[in-house]
Amino acid sequence: MMKLFFCLNIFCLSFATLSFAQTDSTISKPSKNQFRKRYLRLGINMVGNNLNTSVLPKENIMNGNLGTEVGFVIEAGHIFYFLKKTPARKINVGLDWTIISLSYNDAKRKWKDYSTTTGHPEAVIEGLIPSGRGDDKETAPMVASVATKLGPVVAINPIGKLVIELRAQLSAGLYSYLMGYTDDNYFFATVDNSQDDTKFSDILLPCIKPNAGITIRHGRFGLAFDYSPGRANIPYSVEQNGNENNGMMKVPFNSFQLKVNL
Numbered sequence: 001m002m003k004l005f006f007c008l009n010i011f012c013l014s015f016a017t018l019s020f021a022q023t024d025s026t027i028s029k030p031s032k033n034q035f036r037k038r039y040l041r042l043g044i045n046m047v048g049n050n051l052n053t054s055v056l057p058k059e060n061i062m063n064g065n066l067g068t069e070v071g072f073v074i075e076a077g078h079i080f081y082f083l084k085k086t087p088a089r090k091i092n093v094g095l096d097w098t099i100i101s102l103s104y105n106d107a108k109r110k111w112k113d114y115s116t117t118t119g120h121p122e123a124v125i126e127g128l129i130p131s132g133r134g135d136d137k138e139t140a141p142m143v144a145s146v147a148t149k150l151g152p153v154v155a156i157n158p159i160g161k162l163v164i165e166l167r168a169q170l171s172a173g174l175y176s177y178l179m180g181y182t183d184d185n186y187f188f189a190t191v192d193n194s195q196d197d198t199k200f201s202d203i204l205l206p207c208i209k210p211n212a213g214i215t216i217r218h219g220r221f222g223l224a225f226d227y228s229p230g231r232a233n234i235p236y237s238v239e240q241n242g243n244e245n246n247g248m249m250k251v252p253f254n255s256f257q258l259k260v261n262l
Contacts, residue, residue, distance in 0.1 A: 033085045034157045034219075035092045038078055041224050043259030045073040045103040047143055048252070051114045057181045057188040058238050060114075064252030066177065067114060068143050071105030073257050079153060079165075090157050096167045098149035103255070107141040107179065120183040127178025127190075139178060143253075147173025149211050163222075165215040174204045175232050175253055185241060192235035192246045207232035207253060217261050224259040 048066030052059075060067070081094035108125065115123035127141040151169030158164070180189040191203065209230020216222050231250045238245050 033088045034161055034163050035079070035081055035085070035155050036163075036220060037081065039076070039215075040262045041073070041075045041077075041259040042262070043073055043224070043257055045071045045105060045255060045257050047071070047103070047105055047255040051110055053114055053117045056186065056240075057111075057114075057179075058236065058249075061177075061179070061190075061234075061236075061251055062249055064254060066105075066107060066143060066251075066253075067110040067141075068105035068107045069109060071103060071143070073101065073103040073259060075099075075101035075259075077149075079155070081155075092155045092157075094153055094155070096149075096151060096153035096165070096169060098147075098169065098171075101145075101147045101149060101171075101173070103143075103145045103257075105143045107143065111141055111179070111181065115181070115183065123181060123183040125182075126180045141179045143175070143177050145173050145175045145207075145253075147171050147207075151211070161219040163215075163217050165217075167211075167213045167215075169211040169213070170208065171211045171228055171230075172208045173206075175207050176203050176205060177234055177251065177253075178203065187237070187239040189237050190234050191237060192248075193237040193244075202235065205232040205234055209253075215261050220262060222261040224257075224261045226257040226259070227255070228257075229254040 046068075048068050049064050051065050051067040052063070055063075075098050077096065077098035077100075079094050079096050081092045083089060083092045083094075111125045115121060115125060125141060127139045149169040149171040151167055153165055153167040155163055155165045177190050180191075181187070207230055209228055211226055211228040213224060213226035215224040229252070231252050233248045234251050235248055236246065
């Protein structure tokens with residue numbers, strides 16, 4: 001499904017690019033080039049769904065119910081335009097390389113609300129960071145990521161300084177979901193407790209997924225919207241009624257971002 005989503009975006013942008021190339025000569029040219037190459041984007045990041053109080057923590061996470069708050073994202077990138085600046089034009093195409101994209105979402109409050117609603121207000125909710133020595137460190141539960149994105153972009157300058165950028169990128173990054181839940185008869189953590197030598201690098205989860213976005217700006221300033229669906233394999237340990245299970249599971253990390261373009 002994700003491959004189809006990405007291919008459709010590429011097809012649409014390719015079709016638009018060919019159409020624009022054929023009609024560009026018939027459109028009146030702007031007086032000044034408005035296609036900026038560099039950008040900085042700051043905004044909010046939303047990843048995963050709300051928790052379902054009728055299922056256990058493991059089932060919640062397997063279904064993409066990560067219990068995260070609205071977080072933040074910061075990214076910087078460069079657009080490599082294929083068409084020259086002169087003569088000034090209404091339409092340009094190129095490659096949009098988001099060199100680095102950093103995001104963070106806290107997950108403490110919603111998981112605490114979950115434990116209270118399910119009748120376990122005493123539950124301990126902490127993220128676990130493996131040390132490689134068997135003494136995992138505790139931290140606030142969270143989702144964090146670092147990624148880079150690359151893909152085609154079509155930029156349109158319909159009037160004045162108004163520019164609309166449509167992009168379809170492939171995102172490659174590392175994700176980390178630190179989560180631990182313990183009540184009277186249930187334990188769950190996003191680490192594999194069966195491995196005595198679990199290292200910090202084991203919680204850095206590679207993930208490749210599509211990203212579709214649009215930026216609407218006036219000059220340098222504007223708003224950017226991005227949607228990026230995808231899954232990552234994460235380790236887990238679960239213990240219930242004396243039975244322990246460890247392994248890997250595929251978890252959806254679908255995200256939506258709203259950013260200020262600078």
